[in-house]
Amino acid sequence: MANAQTFHSICRWTFNAGKGGFVPANIRPAWAADRFGTVEFIYLVKEKIAPRLPDTITLGVELHYDNEINEQNAEAVAKALAETGLHLAMITPGAHIHFGYGGICSLDPKERAAAEELGRRTVELAYGPLRKAWHPDSDKAPTLVIWNGSFGYDLATVGVRQMYRNLKESLARLCQLEQEKGGLMYIGIEPKPNEGHPAMLLPTVASALLIWRQLADEFGIDRSKKGVNMEIGHSEMIGLDAVYDVVEQLEERAMVHFHLNSQGYNDGIILGGPGRYDIDHGTRVNGMNIALAGLLEQDGYNRWLGHDMQPRPYDNEEQAIDRVVRSILSWEACRRAAQQLDVSELLALLARRETARAEDLMRAALVEAQRQFDALYEPTVSA
Template sequence: MAKKSLHSICRWTFNPGKGGFVPGDMRPEWGAGFGTPEMIELVAKRIRPRMPKNVLLGIEMHYDAEVDDKNAAAVADALVSNKLYLAMITPGAHSHFAYGGIASLDPKERKAAEDLGTRTVDLAYGTLKKAWHPEIAPGFVIWNGSFGYDIATVGIRQMYQNLKESVAGLCKYEAKKGGQLYIGFEPKPNEGHPAMLIPTVASALLFWYKVEKEFGVNIARKGVNKEFGHSEMIGLDHVADTVEELDNGMCVHMHLNSQGYNDGIILGGPGKYDIDHGARINGMNVAIAGLIQAAGYERWKGHDMQTRAYDNAEQGIDRVIRSVLSWEACEQAARKLNTKALLKALAQRETAQAEDMMRAAVVMAQNAFDEMYK
């Protein structure tokens, strides 16, 4: 059995329905009366028993939509009593600020968004602190759903400067609290604006170096929330993204979701909207699993996913279980892959043999999934 593998389950996955063009009430039991403490209980009772013994589970949540100052004590108690951990917390700025958030050219919006961020830090170090894993501090993810624009003007440069200044201020505030959180920027090419200030992994890496250089921020625990699907949305290579993140020592959190286009079964991919499928078994994910294993990544791997619009609650729970097991299967296949032989084949230009090895690894992963799932 492999050593402990840390997976985090997202509070927002458990919703009654998306609404809009699809039903908003497919899962009424996850509607009124189903709060974050209840979600934590569900994970402990319905998902953890289906996990391999080496899997340790944590929970991810937004402040102040899913955890706030009113329910934080109950959330922390639920985590501790169920032996789950706070894996990641993020300011839900996109729920409040539509004009740039901490990058906004409106000083009132910018200040309000900054205050939301510092309150999130306060809660993590305050009421929620007892729910931290004793050895693995939570991630603090800055999602750029607010940090975008839809008009091409010279004001974009000032928005980018505002973003750097505000994030630097947040990091310095967190450092005074203890400097233990791993702060990750989550790149995204679009949503909730047509254009975003940090669209790619490379953008996020450059951003942190600029924050370090301009504002003297220690970036030892700063980096990227690796979001597979966001790279897939614009046709980028999330394997190459992984190499960049690891090469810079900046993979501080992961979201294993997928837009689905690269497994030949689920539709999605470049030019499509953010579908948020769970982790898939495919060659790219086996490759990424091998890369993070070689790099010694031992932090949380989150499942930022949505149940399908047509799923009931039972099917929704099953989707989460499948996502965790799919990734564990990819990790098992990566460990068993003969990397030395693979590199030798590539060095000798025997690329067809390399393809065969990766295809066999995918089959191995599927067999591992079937064994764990049954």
């Protein structure tokens, strides 16, 4: 139903002063690292974003260990989450910050050991001081996301197979550790075709699904609560079909978290897409997102929907906050339009090969989604 509770999570790393390089590094000075930490981020979400959302939305946050959350600030972060009513939706070891030679799949044994230790501490922190910040419903327990930003290489050698074997062994050990701690978290692999290496292990949803089957067969890892944190934009970056990628996950019962941000090329307005760098636009009102929302509604998925996005390099703080609000409300608008779509009629038209009329139905749903967005967004402008 349109008024059912949904669960959206907001990423700490969205709130930065600027990226630097070819774009300004200080366009949002109030969010400079020396004055704006994770605790401040949590209160900003509560004070500036939550009031602009319908009360049918529960909010969580997503954090990297150890640059955004660590042993020094964990208690303060947990306290802030408790005071604001927000929850820990996702935590991930920020291995890409520390390791440039493969991380847990590295052929350098010292780097691999250090990367495994980073993962171990991430799990221990989640079950330690952050445990009180979990949602009380066990079905909404946080996801431990393994992102492959360090799982890469730039030399074509037979060593790639050993890297893959290292990766499997390290992932198995991490899963075993989490099971010993309680086995309550969900664990998701986030595929990415590039960044930060020319070639990556686990570049696609299919490769993530495959390695979970191998971990089950070779190491006895229980596949329940294991799966994929797909990001729409990562599928778009190499020209894959995000709708089909979601279908694969749902068929495997492997969607544990979902990053909704896009490269933007699918709406015909914002530029981006295959062959472009990771732009990280927020969710947009478009036909693809109506299809994705419909698939999730049919499947009954009701876990966290993450907004792993970046402000534009010309946004000030107010504009950046507004983009997060727009991203959340855009998904809600697409979800509501998907609920109103006559799926029986759509399938009947497709069965009769009347694809032009099926397109008309989807275009009408898109118009409805924009109407829903306007109704959700306009009252928030003065909030």
